[in-house]
Amino acid sequence: MRERFFFTLTGVAACICTLLLITQAFAANVIISGDYTDVGTIVVVSPKPNDSPTANGAALLNTLNNIPSDLFQPYLIKLGPGTYNLGSNSLVMKQFVSIEGSGEEATAITAAVSSPAATESATVKGANNSGLRFLTVVNTGTGSYTVAIVNSSASPSMLHVTAAASGGTTSNFGVFNYLSSPTMTNVTASGGGGTNSSIGVYNSSSSPTMTNVTASGGGGTNSSIGVYNSSSSPMMTNVTASGSGGTNNYGVSNDASSPTMTNVTVDGSGGTASYGVYNSGSGLVKINHSRIRGAITISNGSGVNTRVGNTQLDGGAATNSGTIACVGLYDQNYAKITAIGATACQ
Numbered sequence: 001m002r003e004r005f006f007f008t009l010t011g012v013a014a015c016i017c018t019l020l021l022i023t024q025a026f027a028a029n030v031i032i033s034g035d036y037t038d039v040g041t042i043v044v045v046s047p048k049p050n051d052s053p054t055a056n057g058a059a060l061l062n063t064l065n066n067i068p069s070d071l072f073q074p075y076l077i078k079l080g081p082g083t084y085n086l087g088s089n090s091l092v093m094k095q096f097v098s099i100e101g102s103g104e105e106a107t108a109i110t111a112a113v114s115s116p117a118a119t120e121s122a123t124v125k126g127a128n129n130s131g132l133r134f135l136t137v138v139n140t141g142t143g144s145y146t147v148a149i150v151n152s153s154a155s156p157s158m159l160h161v162t163a164a165a166s167g168g169t170t171s172n173f174g175v176f177n178y179l180s181s182p183t184m185t186n187v188t189a190s191g192g193g194g195t196n197s198s199i200g201v202y203n204s205s206s207s208p209t210m211t212n213v214t215a216s217g218g219g220g221t222n223s224s225i226g227v228y229n230s231s232s233s234p235m236m237t238n239v240t241a242s243g244s245g246g247t248n249n250y251g252v253s254n255d256a257s258s259p260t261m262t263n264v265t266v267d268g269s270g271g272t273a274s275y276g277v278y279n280s281g282s283g284l285v286k287i288n289h290s291r292i293r294g295a296i297t298i299s300n301g302s303g304v305n306t307r308v309g310n311t312q313l314d315g316g317a318a319t320n321s322g323t324i325a326c327v328g329l330y331d332q333n334y335a336k337i338t339a340i341g342a343t344a345c346q
Contacts, residue, residue, distance in 0.1 A: 041074065047080055057111075064077065071129075074097070081103075082106075084108065084109045085111065087112070090120075091123065093125060093126055104162045112139065123137050124148070137149050147174075148173070150176045150177075151176070160186045162187075162188045163187070166193050172191040173199045177203045180208065185211045192219050194219075195221045197225060201241075205231045212237075213238075214239075217243045218246075223247065223250065224249045226250065228255075229254045237262045241267070247271050257281075275299050276314075282304060285304060287308040294316065298319070298340070306322065306323070306325075312329075314331065318341075325343070
């Protein structure tokens with residue numbers, strides 16, 4: 001019996017010695033406090049069973065505030081499963097500090113933030129040279145604008161993130177990119193309600209890279225839009241965009257924009273008017289290998305140059321007042337579409 005206890009103790013001692021050697025080799029201090037555990041540049045915030053969401057949110061904000069923004073020493077904040085409620089506060093990310101949850105269904109950052117300015121109405125505000133991944137962000141503010149994630153002159157990396165906004169009296173945006181070029185991969189974004197608009201992803205003067213993104217707008221009294229591009233040039237690949245529940249519904253709306261859309265599934269449904277892809281103002285719109293559904297599948301306005309190929313138009317006819325080139329189009333019955341307006345299709 002003594003011999004067995006001796007070997008068990010020796011194993012524990014060996015583990016402790018190894019940890020000490022690793023800590024010394026990398027000059028990393030192990031710090032354990034009430035709110036977090038700090039192992040070098042990885043800071044773990046893990047709620048205890050009886051911690052409230054409000055206490056968790058305070059711990060997250062306190063942890064981020066105490067981490068420096070340092071090009072030569074990037075940090076990762078690792079969040080354990082739980083809800084981190086920020087109250088009426090926004091989490092303002094820092095350069096060279098990334099935040100990683102334990103999965104979109106396990107970790108949620110929530111808040112009730114609203115403002116007359118959309119860029120000031122977010123639960124999370126992005127930063128350059130930072131990452132946000134494996135978590136859900138929710139905003140249920142009741143002021144004019146409610147936004148889950150805003151990137152204002154900031155281009156973070158977003159990976160496996162769910163963003164949902166609702167409750168704003170005027171507009172609700174899941175993700176709002178303003179003067180930004182974030183990388184969005186495996187992102188689900190939704191906006192719900194508002195007297196003006198509900199938008200899943202709103203790109204304003206931005207050029208994000210959107211891959212495997214699902215964006216939906218629903219219940220906006222005036223308009224519901226999956227993806228709204230205003231003076232923007234996003235790269236959209238494997239994107240599903242839908243708008244429903246408003247007077248006017250758009251899968252994708254492009255205003256003076258030049259998106260490249262590849263393998264996208266677009267759906268505008270219900271209301272007085274519904275559009276799959278609505279192009280206005282100006283720009284060069286490219287659509288390839290996609291499926292577009294709406295009472296009007298494509299509305300191409302004056303001044304817009306649209307090129308669409310190898311794509312299904314499911315629903316009503318496409319209309320064109322600008323310039324359009326079409327190759328390999330077919331309808332919901334797989335019948336070849338020979339023309340859009342006065343323009344013949346190859």
